[in-house]
Amino acid sequence: MQVVKYVFQPHGDDRGQLVALEEFKDIPFRIKRVYYMYDTGKGVTRGYHAHKSLEQILICIHGSCKIMLDNGSEKKVIPLEKPYEGLYVSHLMWREMFDFSPDAVLMVLASELYDESDYIRDYDVFLKHVQECAEQNAASEV
Numbered sequence: 001m002q003v004v005k006y007v008f009q010p011h012g013d014d015r016g017q018l019v020a021l022e023e024f025k026d027i028p029f030r031i032k033r034v035y036y037m038y039d040t041g042k043g044v045t046r047g048y049h050a051h052k053s054l055e056q057i058l059i060c061i062h063g064s065c066k067i068m069l070d071n072g073s074e075k076k077v078i079p080l081e082k083p084y085e086g087l088y089v090s091h092l093m094w095r096e097m098f099d100f101s102p103d104a105v106l107m108v109l110a111s112e113l114y115d116e117s118d119y120i121r122d123y124d125v126f127l128k129h130v131q132e133c134a135e136q137n138a139a140s141e142v
């Protein structure tokens, strides 16, 4: 499983750092929504879902956390601890976010507006979607 982590260009000077993100330039999709999590309780794990079509970039703009990505056959844990790093999360990728430092702010850039019908919240249903998708791809290659 390939993990795509973007390293953004900080514009630093003697006043400090600034990171600017533009759609289709720094971010590979149109940014339709931004949300962020903070004050996450000790020991809390969030996420436990995948999306049918949504693409996202996760940036821990303060503090640190870990992201577990699972494509249905492989799992990887990616630490996020730099405000200039962004983790790309494609559709059909199960994600769990955990190990938040008390000061963590996890910001998410999303390619679509909030749509509950795009969520897959059941792990077995997620595995079924992944399998169906693989079968469709195999059929279209014949």
Ligand code: TYD
Binding pocket: 033, 035, 046, 047, 048, 049, 114
């Ligand atoms: P939830 O999906 O439970 O967060 P996660 O699975 O990422 O830990 O979202 C928490 C609440 O926030 C839930 O009531 C839905 C709401 N919400 C929105 O209204 N808009 C959004 O863009 C998101 C991501 C969540």
